[in-house]
Amino acid sequence: MDDDAVFRALADASRRQLLDRLHRRNGQTLGELCEGLEMTRQAVAKHLAILEEANLVSFKRQGREKLHFINPVPINAIAERWISKFERGRLRALATLKKALEGEEP
């Protein structure tokens, strides 16, 4: 799994919004995902392409329509990994930070 692609994909608010929309209703077409957004269809398609490249979204052709599906695996995997990575030592880091900001040595 490509961490970098996922982080870059999530860095844009419009793309996170698209994920939200798919989360609320999965399997939407490009046209549906465009509704109410202040962006051209082409811009939305580019965002979806980036989400697809990060494997956060998959799609399926259905006639002339393109149905988009959220892929919950990478986002959860990365979040879990980062949590477990920083969780060990989290309290210690917090204490260190607090002491430092108070002007003492940890």
Added chain:
Amino acid sequence: MDDDAVFRALADASRRQLLDRLHRRNGQTLGELCEGLEMTRQAVAKHLAILEEANLVSFKRQGREKLHFINPVPINAIAERWISKFERGRLRALATLKKALEGEEP
């Protein structure tokens, strides 16, 4: 907490690497954080400024040195939030995705 700032801060691999370094050893100076990186000190300082703006890193002046401390709160908060947000419905989304990719209707 500003989600957008955190996501944008995490989008860059160099900044994630800086967080890693601080995670391995907290309280490092700017100079220490520069060691071994193929970047100028100014570039590293810019990255740290972005991490500070996202509240992922705090610092403390000590004489002419600047000590950097990781702040574990926002990263965990966002990760937890995204996990809980997508966790409900995760299995359903996975099943939907699988069926779609197999060419059937969910």
Added chain:
DNA sequence: CTTATAGGGAACCTATCGGTTACATGTCAA
């Protein structure tokens, strides 16, 4: 006091990003 060290600040450069407009393709429906 002088000098080396740690960091700050600003101008500048280039690649990439987010977005647009214009046009092409493919598919459904009458």
Added chain:
DNA sequence: TTGACATGTAACCGATAGGTTCCCTATAAG
């Protein structure tokens, strides 16, 4: 078959991101 509809492709554009260079300030060390 003809036209409307859903999407794809490509050229282009302004803003921003990441990085550099050059110079300045402040603290420590001799």
